[in-house]
Amino acid sequence: MNPPAITAPAELCSSTARAWKERVARDITPLATETSVDLSKTRFIDSSGLGALLSLHKILRTQGGILKLLNPSAAVTQLIELTRLHRVFEIVHA
């Protein structure tokens, strides 16, 4: 069974990304096949925020899992597409 989605903060940027990433990496359920980050409440994300998501993606992959991004806003989706990270992340709009 997959753990519940991790909620990302309203602003996932250079001033918040590092602390958030470290907290989430600590709390990730070992051996979960699928972990989701709920981005529905995330209004703003920058390259540091993307870096934090990539870091989690890589951590999960080493454990055999995958990271899904749930319900990113149009602006966040636009940034993901601009940086071509939709090739890396699985984006789910529920």
Place this chain on the structure above:
Amino acid sequence: MHFTRQPSAGVRVDFQATLQSARQAVREVVAWLDQQNLASDECHEWELVLAEATGNAVVHSESESPLNIEATTTTTGVEVRVTDHSTGFDWPEKTALPEDDESEHGRGLFIIESLTDRASYLRGRHENVLQLQRGRRMPPRPAEDTSTTLEVMTTELSACYEMLANIFRLGADAGRDISAEALAANWLEEFRQLASADFLTLRMLTPDAAQLERIAVSPATSFVTPFLDVGNTDLVESRACISRQDQWFDGCTVFHHADPLSQRSHAVSGVAHPLESGGEVIGVITFGVNKAHWEPKAAEINVVRSLGDFLGTLLHTLRRRDEANHSRLIKRELQIAADIQRSLLPLELPQSTTVQSAGHLTSVGEVGGDFLDGIQLADGGRLFVIADVMGKGVPAALFATAFRSNLHSHLDLAAEPAKLMRQLNLSLFTELDRSEMFITAQLAYLSADSLTLRTCGAGHGPLLMSDGIEVAEIGSDGPPLGVSEGHEYAQHEIHLKGISHLLMHTDGLSDSSSSEAQITREMLHFWLRGTSVAGMDAWAARDSLRQMHRVFHESARVRDDATFIILTRAHATIPCPNPQSLTHASR
């Protein structure tokens, strides 16, 4: 932090060299831009650009000196300057995304350049200035705002509805009596249009998971290699299967020479997406365009991923259903063949006051090629027959049926087994020869007074007989039926005075590929002589030989049909309390 509103449509915010202060400064500037009637998405993009610019400035800052952002607007554009007092860095001539898609750093400058019309970095001795400019869009009117929002919502709802409608239609199609391949072919064509792709290929894993089998392609006229080795990760589709991750390719991708994508006549770009069901990879769907570069929208990718996953799961289920149906069909056919074979056997073998007969037939699997018969003839004599059709399964059972029909059609020749054998060979030769099959057989006619035995063999093992002192073999001289058309078979006539036990058997009784555990000819001789000495009746002798065969063949782990008939004389005057003369066992 120091915030200064400048009278000439400008603002300046000073801030300390910390990420928190920089963030707050950006918020202040963006709030001001919002007041200048910039569209909300413009404000958001400026927020992103400034976050990247100030973040960089803070990271490179080595002194306590404050940094600042200055912003001005005109009727046509916005200009922002970010000033720091660090040693600065070299601004690249051309910014680009990191080569490694998964790199955690290196996107900031690319974002800044992508979202501005002009970005210039002036590096001084004690001060660096990043100057950013961008044309201003017309502020949207409220009515247009609502209209645009409604339009976006309608488009999204429409896409969701279309996706759901397609999933329902796909589910309904799968419920019809349609093969997995036909379903895939129909739907791949639909996917191609939905994804605005030029080509699609669907592959499913073979049952042994060693290969990716081409199930359908779109356009249907495309030629695509039918099988790919899953272990060859040089191939894009195999790599998607193994890694369970999307594999992107474009005009810069160097394809392995065996990769089907390399066989296209022009540059292609696209993605190979692994399909999963129940946590297992079941196949790969690849879609692409005939262009060196392709930037599909996330929504387009989601459509193909979602529908592809759904189609893959459906196909997986359909294929399992087809395999189960096929297996059931084969089993049913074999059951019918086995029923036919059983129906060919006599219910009982003929008995008399002076000669008892008992037989046994063991079939390995559902259907074997062995046959036996015992027929009470009109002249008072009896005909015993044992035969072995080459091979097993339905073809062997069909030839056994034909053999029996011909045998019963020519019982007028039963007293002369050689003539009967010749007739059987003539009747069956054409069909056996065409099918490259043959039948070995032995016919034994016992006269009405039970004193004379006439035998004829066609490629069969010898008939054994014993008087309790020794065992004699009556040879089987002729070729099997179906080998030599018109062959004149030899006949042996034996006077049975003193003979107590006779054994007719197929090869399966004594042949075995294992030299360590087999019933040899010598063992059969020894057994028959002992049976004769013990005065064993036909049923007891039959059960004894069955037991010996079972023990030897189980220890040798060899499984073959085994059929035999035992005739006993003199000692057979005592009737068996349960005279079941014929037994049949299946393994």
